[in-house]
Amino acid sequence: MNCKEFHHWLNTRDIHNHTLPREVSTHMAACRECELLFAGDDALERDIKRAFALEDLPRGLADRVDATLEHETRRKFPGGLNKPAGIALASASLLAGLLILVLVFTGIFPSSGTFKDLNQISRQAVTDHLKGDRRITFEAARAEQALAFMTQKLGFKVLLPDLPLNAVLLGGRLCTLGDCKAAYFVIQQQGQGRAVGSLFIMNTDHLAFDMPEGSRFTTSLKGCETRVWRDRGQVYAMVF
16 A cells, blocks of 8 residues: 555545554554554544534423423413414424424534634633643644645645744644634744643634634633634634
8 A cells, every 4th residue: 555545545434443454554554644644534533523422411401491482382372372273383393493403414504613703712722722632643844744634634725824933833633623623733932931832723614703804813811822813714723
């Protein structure tokens, strides 16, 4: 197996099958670049699985929803519903619920991962930064190959911004910012302290508000300094 064949396998593999073909394992043992590509792809799949894991409804929520619907029905129909009207209302409610489920699972309906404003992006970036996960699947020396790989996986051209003069790139990987697929980079300030920061890059599809090109937003949260800006059609969030 050569690198081209490996890339084809990586893009078409069954992510539910965790058994690696022998030729794939052999190739990765001899090719560090393809090994890093696989590690990045595998890490992204795990992050996505965790981000979209199903959770149980909070206790009592279903009962509260039923009680609210019953209250609203009585408020709007104080004389009660006759049988045909009751059946129609129940059918409409069931149909609306099914439609929402279809829209959510087909991606037409906005997901809960959509960012509503700049503050929400900043909060999420700080939260993920403070988790302290500084794993990287490529080092700075392989940034060009890694950016091409991220572009292919994320569906938009991933471009690194100009870093602050006192900061250097250490490496990066694919990640999720909240529920949104993104690119993650570890950067480090030079000089005294040598603080380590996080840089997240996502496309504008995850924005539920208008963020003009060139917009810049800074804030302090939980002891961290954050910058969020839009440039070249991408959204950047940097945290130190």
